[in-house]
Amino acid sequence: MTTTTTTTTITATMPKAPPHPLRAEAVRGFPPLAGIAVMVAVGVMMIATARTWQGDWAETAGRMHDGLLMALPIAAAAGCWHGGRERRRRTEELWGTAVRPPLTRLLASAVPVALWMAVGYLLVLASANVATWPYAQGDHPHLILVPGDTAALMAAVLLGHVVGRIVPSLLAAPLLGVAGYAGLALLGRNGVQPLDPASFTLNGSWPVWWQPLAMAAWTLGLALALTLAYAARRRATALLPLAAALTGATLLVQGGDATWQPDPLLRRQVCDTSTTPAICVNARYGDVLPQVTTALSGITGRLRGVEGLPVRWADRENGPRADEAQLPSLTPVGWSLVRGRLVRPDRYAFEAAYALSDRGQCERQSERVMFATDAVMSYLLAPNPFRGEFDAIEAKGNAAARAHLRANLAARAKLAGMDEERRRVWLSAYFAARAVCDDEGVPSL
Incomplete structure (x- = not known):
C-alpha cells in the first residue's frame, strides 16, 4: 500500500515536457x-x-x-x-x-x-x-x-x-x-x-x-x-x-x-452527328454539347434535307477546315459559358448562323448576294431577336436606307413563303455557291 502511494506521488509531481518550439x-x-x-x-x-x-x-x-x-x-x-x-x-x-x-x-x-x-x-x-x-x-x-x-x-x-x-x-x-x-x-x-x-x-x-x-x-x-x-x-x-x-x-x-x-483535349473534338451539319465542340467542354445542340436545334431543324452545307460546326484551335463552319467559341469562360451553362442561347445561335452563311473569305459581295444572305439569316433564326434594332435604324434613315430595308423585307418574305421543297432546293443552291464563293451561282429572291 505504501509503495503504491509513493509511486503515485512521484508521478504526479514530475514536470511535463516543454512544448516543441515549432x-x-x-x-x-x-x-x-x-x-x-x-x-x-x-x-x-x-x-x-x-x-x-x-x-x-x-x-x-x-x-x-x-x-x-x-x-x-x-x-x-x-x-x-x-x-x-x-x-x-x-x-x-x-x-x-x-x-x-x-x-x-x-x-x-x-x-x-x-x-x-x-x-x-x-x-x-x-x-x-x-x-x-x-x-x-x-x-x-x-x-x-x-x-x-x-x-x-x-x-x-x-x-x-x-x-x-x-x-x-x-x-x-x-x-x-x-x-x-x-x-x-x-x-x-x-x-x-x-x-x-x-x-x-x-x-x-x-x-x-x-x-x-x-x-x-x-x-x-x-x-x-x-x-x-x-x-x-x-x-x-x-x-x-x-x-x-x-x-x-x-x-x-x-x-x-x-x-x-x-493539352491533348484542345486538339480533340466531341461531336453530335445526329444533326446536319454535325455539331462539334472542344473536348475540354464535351459536357456542354447537349446544350449547344439544343441552342442550335432551330437552325438544324430548318436545314433538314438541305445539301451543300458544311460538314460540321467545329471549335478548333486554329480555325475551321475547308469543309467546316466556325462554331461560336465557348471561351473565354464568363461570356457565353458561365458556371457550365450557356447564358444566351439565342445569341449563340445567331453567331452560329452567321458563321454558317458567312462569305467573309470571299471577295466583295454583290447587293443581290447580300439580300440573299440576310434572308437566309432571318429564316434560320426566325424570329430573329437581333435584326429588329437594325431594321428600326434603317426605317428612320434616309430614302436609300428605307429602300434597302424594303428590299430586305421582300427577300425575307419570299424565302419564308416558299413551300418546303422549293425552299430546300433554293437553300441547297445557296450553300453550294457559298462554299466556292460563286456569286453568280447564288439564286435570286
Whole structure:
C-alpha cells in the first residue's frame, strides 16, 4: 500500500515536457495571421473573378497560379516582418545567450510562417476546385502547378525572413513587398521569364512533369542557400542548395519549349452527328454539347434535307477546315459559358448562323448576294431577336436606307413563303455557291 502511494506521488509531481518550439510558434502569434492574410488576399481575388473560372478546371488552375502575383510579395513581406521580431522586442542579446544555434533559432521562427502560408494558399486552392466541381463540363483537375507554387511561397518567406534579420528598419517589410511585385514584373518581361515562379500562360499547354520540380529546386534551393550562408556555423553547407538552385534554373532556362506540352483535349473534338451539319465542340467542354445542340436545334431543324452545307460546326484551335463552319467559341469562360451553362442561347445561335452563311473569305459581295444572305439569316433564326434594332435604324434613315430595308423585307418574305421543297432546293443552291464563293451561282429572291 505504501509503495503504491509513493509511486503515485512521484508521478504526479514530475514536470511535463516543454512544448516543441515549432509547435509553440505555429499555434499562436504572427504565423497563423500570415496564413490568414494570404488566404484572404487570394480568396478575395478568386471570388471576385469566379465567373471567369468556375466550371473550367484549366481556368481554375491558371487563375490560382495567377494568385501568386499577390501571394509571393505578401509571403516575402510577412517573412521579413517576422524576421525583425527580436529587434523590435529588443531581445537580440538575450537570444544570443541561448543554447540553440542561430540556424535552429531562425528555422524555428521562419518555418511556421512558411507552413501557414502554404496552408492558406492550399485551402483556397481546395475551395476553388470544390467550387468548380459541380459545374465542370469535361476535362479534369489540373494540380501539376501546385508543388512549384507551394515551394515558391515557402521560399519567399525564408528569403524575407533573412532580409528582416539583416535590415534594421521597420520599412523593410513593406518595401520588400513592393520590390517583390516589381521583381515579378521584370522577370516576366525579359529572357529570364522561365525563372519567374508566377509566370504561366495557358495557351493550350501545360508544363511537363519535371518543370514544377525544377521550379521548386530553383526557388527553395536559393532561399535555403541564403539562409545557410547567413545563419549556419559552416557556411560551406550553403553550396549544396545553391547547386540545386542553379541546376533547376539551368533546366528551366535551357528547356525552352520542351518544358511545355500541348493539352491533348484542345486538339480533340466531341461531336453530335445526329444533326446536319454535325455539331462539334472542344473536348475540354464535351459536357456542354447537349446544350449547344439544343441552342442550335432551330437552325438544324430548318436545314433538314438541305445539301451543300458544311460538314460540321467545329471549335478548333486554329480555325475551321475547308469543309467546316466556325462554331461560336465557348471561351473565354464568363461570356457565353458561365458556371457550365450557356447564358444566351439565342445569341449563340445567331453567331452560329452567321458563321454558317458567312462569305467573309470571299471577295466583295454583290447587293443581290447580300439580300440573299440576310434572308437566309432571318429564316434560320426566325424570329430573329437581333435584326429588329437594325431594321428600326434603317426605317428612320434616309430614302436609300428605307429602300434597302424594303428590299430586305421582300427577300425575307419570299424565302419564308416558299413551300418546303422549293425552299430546300433554293437553300441547297445557296450553300453550294457559298462554299466556292460563286456569286453568280447564288439564286435570286
